[in-house]
Amino acid sequence: MRLRRGDAEDADRVLRLLDEAVVWLTERGSADQWGTRPWSEIPERVAMVRSLVSDGLWIAEVDGAAAGALVIGSSGLDYSPPVDEPEVYVRLLVVDRKHSGRDVGGRLLDHARAQARERGVSLVRVDCWSGGDGSLVRYYERQGFTPTVRVPVRDKEVQVFEARV
Numbered sequence: 001m002r003l004r005r006g007d008a009e010d011a012d013r014v015l016r017l018l019d020e021a022v023v024w025l026t027e028r029g030s031a032d033q034w035g036t037r038p039w040s041e042i043p044e045r046v047a048m049v050r051s052l053v054s055d056g057l058w059i060a061e062v063d064g065a066a067a068g069a070l071v072i073g074s075s076g077l078d079y080s081p082p083v084d085e086p087e088v089y090v091r092l093l094v095v096d097r098k099h100s101g102r103d104v105g106g107r108l109l110d111h112a113r114a115q116a117r118e119r120g121v122s123l124v125r126v127d128c129w130s131g132g133d134g135s136l137v138r139y140y141e142r143q144g145f146t147p148t149v150r151v152p153v154r155d156k157e158v159q160v161f162e163a164r165v
Contacts, residue, residue: 001060001061001062001067001102001104001107002060002061002062003058003059003060003061003107003108003111004058004059004061005057005058005059006053006057006058006059006069007053007054007057008050008053008054010053010057010059010066010069011049011050011053013059013066013069014049014052014053014057014066014069014092014094015039015040015046015049016040016066017066017068017069017094017095017096018034018038018039018040018045018049018094019038019039019040020096020097021034021094021095021097022034022035022036022037022038022039023038024097029132030132030133032129032131032132032156033129033131033132033136034129049092052071052091052092053069053071055073056071056072056073056091057069057070057071058070058071058072058108058111060095060104060107060108062099062102062104065096066096067095067096067098067099067102067104068093068094068095068096068099068104068105068108069092069093069094069108070090070092070093070108070109070111070112071090071091071092071093072088072089072090072091072112072115073088073089073091074086074087074088074089075087075089076089076125076127076160077089077091077127079151079152079153079158080125080127080151080160081149081151081160083123083125085122085123086119086120086121086123087116087121087123087124087125088112088113088115088116088119088121088123088124088125089124089125089126090109090112090124090125090126090127093105093108093109093126095108105139105143106143109126109143112124112126113163113165116165117165121165122164122165123162123163123164123165124145124162124163124164124165125148125160125161125162125163126140126145126160126161127151127158127159127160127161128140128158128159128161129156129157129158129159130150130156130157130158130159131156131157137159140159140161141161143163144163145161145162145163146161146162146163147159147160147161148160148161148162
């Protein structure tokens with residue numbers, strides 16, 4: 001697996017990854033997370049992805065194909081509680097299920113931690129949907145993140161995590 005810096009040209013790759021994630025989530029009964037409609041068909045989500053990937057995008061490639069995407073920023077999203085110190089915030093993490101078992105997500109999260117260290121920042125935060133069977137929350141805990149607060153986002157609840165580096 002190779003990590004490379006992404007740019008706005010990669011927005012369609014990220015949308016494809018998100019569309020595939022919607023299909024996978026729907027198939028496993030977790031449609032409540034992102035719904036059943038592909039992100040590429042929802043103008044607000046397309047605009048959000050295009051905005052997110054304009055800076056801080058990293059693409060994980062396996063055999064030249066996008067296996068995952070990570071977007072990091074220097075602050076949380078508008079719903080995440082602010083902190084009084086510098087941080088690296090994982091704004092998006094999505095992995096192609098075809099590469100399950102290769103720890104693509106874990107390696108991307110390790111890269112976020114490395115970026116924090118490189119910037120002299122000791123706090124990395126991420127959030128995820130807290131519903132369903134709790135598997136996503138457990139995933140981030142296994143990745144070394146500690147749950148902090150849950151916040152409402154529209155009709156859902158999001159778990160915010162932090163890790164010190």
